[in-house]
Amino acid sequence: MSKAISPLRPVHLAGAIVLGLATASAGAFDITGKYCDTPSRCVNPSTTQGMVTTSNYLATQAGLKVLRDGGNAIDAAIAAAATLAVVYPQMTTIGGDNFWLIHNAKTGEMRALNASGRAGEKATIDFYKQKGLSKIPARGYLAANTVPGVISGWDEAYRYGKQSMGSKLSWSQLMDSAIGYAQDGFAVTPSLAKWAQININPADQEFRNLQRFTGFKKTYLKADGSIYQVGEVMKQPELAATLRLIAKDGAKAFYQGPIAKKIVDELQRNDGVLTLKDFATHKANWVTPLKVPYRDTVAYNLPPNTQGMAALEILNVLNNFDVKKLGEGTTDYYHLIIEATKEAFADRDKYLSDPDFVQIPVDFLLSKQHGIDQAKRIQMATAATSVKPLDPKGDTIWLGVVDKDGNAVSLIQSVYHDFGSGIVPEGTGVLLQNRGSFFSLDKTHVNHLQPGKRTFHTLNPAMLLKDGKPLLVYGTMGGEGQPQTQAAIVTRIVDFGMTPQDAINGPRWLHGRTWGAVSNDLKIEGRAPLAVTDELKKRGHPINVVEDYTDTMGHAGAIWIDPATKVRYGATDPRGDGVAAGY
Template identity: 45%
Template sequence: MKKLFLCLTTLLCSSASFVQAYDRITGSEFASRSEVIAQNGMAATSQPLATQVALDILKAGGNAVDAAIAANAVLGLVEPTGNGIGGDLFAIIWDAKTQKLYGLNASGRSPQSLSLDYLKSQGDKIPAYGPLPVSVPGAVDGWFEMHQKFGKLPMANLLQPTIDYARNGFPVSELIAYYLDRSISARAKYPGFKEVYMPNGRMPLKGEIFRNSALANTLEKIANEGRDAFYKGDIAREIDRYMKANGGFLSYQDLADHRSDWIEPVSSNYRGYDVWELPPNGQGIAALHILNLMEGFDVKAMGFGSVDYIHAFVEAKKIAFADRAKFYADPDFSDIPVAKIISKNYADQQRPSINMAKAAKRDHAGPVDGDTIYMTTADKAGNMVSLIQSNFRGMGSGMTPEKLGFVLQNRGELFNFIDGHPNQYAPAKRPFHTIIPAFVTKDGKPWLSFGVMGGATQPQMHAQIVMNLVDFGMNLQEAGDAPRILHTGSSQPTGEIMLDGGFVSLESGTGQAVRRELAKRGHVLRDSLGAFGGYQAILRDLESGVYYGASETRKDGQAAGY
């Protein structure tokens, strides 16, 4: 009898493994905790050490931009599996003084000396690792652009906490230890990688103190000598030397010629809320496209987690991503019809093609793989920063200049070889980019700074977060904790429109009856553990100015204020 009871208990527990092990007094049953609420400042990042540095900067008299730069620098050290100064950066900034949003595209371009013909001679696509996918790192220039336009404290003050952590060491968090270990197989063969990240012949373990003195020296040089130390000084020369010695094409001249661009964010109104994204070469407008399509449905009446809601969302995503595959690229090289893609009229024309009884067999199989960090900060004056930064594919290319202490990104992998396609590879061109920050205003006032990490996951989750808040009335933490929907394709070639319908992955919390009905409508369901992204957000109360913060429970993040 006892054995039977144990078997039944095990069966019941395993079948309901998604259920919280406790009952919440307030909030939805899937919420992991309450929102963080504070008046004077707020930071939400994917690592508690970075969040605390951001708050220290705010308390020392810095503003939201200062705090964002300081926290991003820390993240490059403590979360090298997602970002670092070898990667790119995008930001949307609300400036309280001018009462305006500003967009920054700090993504880098391909090497000027690397030709399409040479790449084609090496294979049928750009490889994920090694020297060929490396493009100019834009993050450091992005920091200095933000600082010059909006910063208050000296840059040296902002980088010093990371320099100290890099020299003295920091304890590696659980999730980062896991991703570090997974990074070995693809990257250990590239020069400098083991020397920087595996000094003891292995990756650091959870809780182990890790130091990166080379990165400390690099950041100290940047702090003392400024932006040009990275793009025109010793750091640029060392990157040039390293790449030439190891079959690479990224050169000193590529770095010296780099520039970031201040750009106008674009928006679409969703049920009274203006949702803001950056135009391509990023994929942010796909989130606006999805929301425009979904606005034509009574999403609230459908109900969160219902068959109709999930089905309509997946079908809207397929339509938006087909356009993503066709058009998104560097706007300096092609005329992208952004205004049309994010227009209500365009969505109205496309929406009738959604068959609520049957899944469509159109799908773009864009890249899902790739880790990133998203973070957001806010200060007492009302300034807010939405910032995203990444190496692509976690730790990037594997190419690691040992003397500098960081990995170079592999964003160039996202170019394609399709003749006439806007995202076809060309020298000195920005690739299609997956990382996207987001912002929401209400009646011209700042309401929400948010983002979700993770490749092609991002626009899908941006749309879901907005609907969770606006349609389903969730609070900021609930909106991030709620079970997510992810639609992916069956293969990876950027720019290719697939005709197989792809796969739908649903987080635990979605019942079997819903899953069965989706399968009846033609959706192919597949588990996709760990692919649902990572979320941070700060919401400002439109009346009181009080900040609400939320952070991802699927990762190591923390939201905190004072």
């Protein structure tokens, strides 16, 4: 593949000279790598058939086994996601939500699936206000106020894949690995041990001290109340039984059967708001994906209620700059993407909620002219201070799959905060999410609580297409950091020709604030050169240098499909417990 530059007329913007151009098309990788220890680390794995990347090696193997056994990309994604729901409960469980981007190689269509849950019929602002609350609690029974959507997403996607892609595997076979790890146990990873320890801090009654909840203590801690250390074996027999029911009876076991009854019974015994009707009427929805051009590719993401529009807005702004000319890892590079992020987040925070309840001008926000107007506001010498990003508050998994036929899946699944609400209803093993705690109790807020409403979601899986075919399947966990990390991955690969692994390894940043913080800052990994962080400070960025490879930056992943050879290059994040593998 050759690199071609098509310069267009320069556009003089405030503080910078910007080229309105599509820069170099994706060319051959520089396998020496800027952030890899060896060339091999930059391109391994590369395969010709299937590829799976997830944030846990057991989940990757589960997905790969399904591909080898004749399953399609959707089947493999379900098997991997189900395994993650067992071995990575700090980030995702079947009590959470998921979102899908699916590219069908046979039809050429891109499908988007929203499997997020809605607020319960009794979840009203008055309900919380009558309890003397000014905000929805972050943890506990009152935080579990939206129906878990994960199983509905697996079910809907499976049906679509079976019909349109073909598969040799049954629904129940996709649960085999997850059931095995739940019943027989798995070795605890560093990420799980770390977040378990953080969450038993008795001094933090608002966000931590999760051992106060019986189900959490029984499920995730040892009999003496201590955490499972790295390498110790954790078993979840109640979750195994729940997964067996789902394997046998499908989604109806979760939403209309004994599982729903157990969950609702415990919630209602503790003044919770979800009802059997809420579960029985829940469904995942196919939605129209959003897209914007970026250089010679087209970037796809999910529409509201996700922040996919913000991720695309960043790229829409960057289209007006010659990013390659700035140089990867330079002060100008970081500054520009951070400032583009502020522009996108200002729109997101003003408009984003459930489109069934509010009008969101998505076409305008992703228009070429709006991107130009946003670019004109960026001052390269000075950091803008007028925007107020929301708290990151997100713990999630992303996974990607490409099968032998070229079908591609970008899937993101989450329980919101690490370990969600902290509630595990007795007899289920299902940790419930606390996504609904993000609703506002202010009736004037765009994302205020209403029964049946889906809340603002940070989750947004992504994919780049070139000439109508998948080029890059990518995504990350990390709440507020997701659009920023996506921009880092895309620019490093498309504009600078880096391998997916090199792009993910590179120093990352997060513009926003973390739990309990009263002001925003710019977290940047310590591997960024001191000269760069010093110059960013001079431009007005509130720099907070954090540890190298901190998982505050999320666990990213990517699969690059070479347009000429069709070789798949997988990448996973050294900040997590994951691996990419293929055949």
